[in-house]
Ligand SMILES: Nc1ncnc2c1ncn2[C@@H]1O[C@H](COP(=O)(O)OP(=O)(O)O)[C@@H](O)[C@H]1O
């Protein structure tokens with residue numbers, strides 16, 4: 272790699288700063304709007320002209336996690352003193368809490384399926400990539416192309432066969448089925464990305480370990496993996512983002528026990544009129560795990576995105 | 584400590600033969616040089632000996648035991664890579680500890696050994712630094728340390744000084760040789776630098792295109808090269824060659840003819856009928872003003888302190904002579920050549936092999 276040695280002029284810097292800020296504004300504005308809407312009351316959320324300043328309330332979040340009914344006129348409201356803060360919020364609107372909503376469960380499902388498939392994908396992906404990178408695999412190029420070709424059509428094109436297959440195997444609406452599916456879809460990407468990273472690691476390190484008395488597998492674990500951590504982290508983020516956001520398969524293959532959050536969030540709208548704050552609250556919470564995961568791995572991600580180009 | 588023997592070792596990569604049936608023996612405690620130009624198969628040979636590559640055929644014996652197909656970790660050897668191959672995610676101390684950890688050594692033993700090795704290599708103050716920050720020389724020391732720490736039976740080094748600056752290379756070469764003299768562990772050292780090989784090696788194998796050209800002590804190889812390739816590759820400036828054309832040579836004959844001039848050579852011990860090239864080292868050419876020998880024109884001279892290299896032209900051939908720098912030779916002047924008759928090699932012009940004479944037969948028949 273060669274780099275230009277002239278420092279950017281201050282005008283170039285100013286210009287690129289502006290471009291980056293503008294881009295950030297465009298991408299962040301909808302996000303900020305959603306986060307804000309989650310803290311608005313029902314009226315504020317559909318107020319025209321839109322309110323930028325408003326009185327924050329947790330109404331949306333309470334609605335997200337509960338199902339409610341109108342307080343029947345013959346039933347007396349509870350003593351205000353014995354009400355918890357969320358009951359109070361609901362009460363003010365003349366409603367009472369009937370029970371918890373399904374959001375918590377769906378969120379948990381998303382977490383298990385998203386992280387589970389990512390972990391499985393990394394486990395299989397690193398080993399496959401290592402083998403492709405280091406060993407004489409018969410028909411290596413053909414196999415690699417085949418793996419890549421599984422990505423060539425949109426995954427949803429195989430939705431019907433997969434639906435029927437899952438139905439016969441009893442995998443519909445199960446964790447196992449969804450984890451396997453997302454792993455299968457992501458594996459091609461992760462094998463290819465990880466193979467690139469592994470190719471960058473000089474084989475001498477493993478050979479040194481082999482001579483130093485380690486087995487091939489120990490050398491892989493202790494010498495190759497620590498050096499591939501950058502690649503593994505960035506690949507894991509790609510895999511997680513796909514599995515986390517996936518909608519089409521989730522709609523088709525899950526409905527109850529294993530339903531993930533993406534197909535569930537839109538259903539919140541219908542429960543009691545257009546409850547935008549609850550939808551926004553659901554979307555906001557949904558963003559958190561991927562953001563946390565990305566922030567945790569960002570150190571590796573930044574280096575990983577350059578795909579090993581800066582390696583000395 | 585180990586004695587290593589290679590028997591008919593061969594390596595093919597598909598159609599390409601990287602190493603042709605090679606045979607040589609490394610005695611216990613020897614500093615053994617594998618010398619040859621780039622791409623001649625030195626690394627491949629060493630990697631087969633280390634167990635990083637499997638031979639196509641042939642045998643590798645360490646202390647009499649056939650290890651040809653044993654895994655690297657079962658051969659009890661250490662390897663020093665040209666690019667050091669220090670584990671980049673570990674610091675110096677952890678790098679040194681690594682080979683001991685694989686043997687499940689106790690932590691007190693590990694601490695003791697690491698301290699000992701660090702003291703030998705004078706890298707105590709570096710133990711806690713990450714390897715990324717070390718200079719080339721220090722990296723090489725750590726790589727050596729990682730090899731030493733396990734007390735292996737033999738050390739294999741693949742151009743260990745190749746990545747260092749020239750001035751530093753000499754210093755490290757001395758350090759390495761001193762270290763070897765102290766530890767006396769069998770060492771096989773790969774290099775393409777003939778000077779390095781001559782200076783450091785107890786014994787040298789010269790390879791070319793996967794073929795072993797010669798095997799012996801540096802002095803013998805320098806004095807009595809087995810082939811024109813070796814004669815040309817070793818020594819700086821290289822050996823001079825003078826084509827003298829077709830000759831018939833009988834046993835005991837000690838004169839060859841260049842045109843009408845007789846040249847004294849060591850007595851032949853074989854019959855030969857064919858084209859011959861004379862090989863003579865620069866220090867074995869002298870000049871005289873008497874008009875009785877081969878005449879040559881001085882074309883250049885290069886001052887080297889106590890000696891100078893004078894280039895002369897004989898017919899179409901340029902010869903280089905190493906003579907005392909006190910003598911003066913004007914460019915364009917004519918002079919007469921004299922070759923030291925005890926130190927001349929004759930080569931078969933076509934095969935490049937040296938013809939056996941009373942001078943070289945001892946060296947070449949054993950080698
Ligand atoms: N894994 C390999 N596959 C194919 N050819 C190889 C391989 N390793 C080395 N070679 C070839 O074998 C020859 C000898 O290589 P090498 O032993 O590295 O030479 P040296 O160390 O003397 O420079 C070279 O021509 C090289 O291209």
Ligand SMILES: [Mg+2]
Pocket residue numbers: 622625626627741
């Ligand atoms: Mg080499």
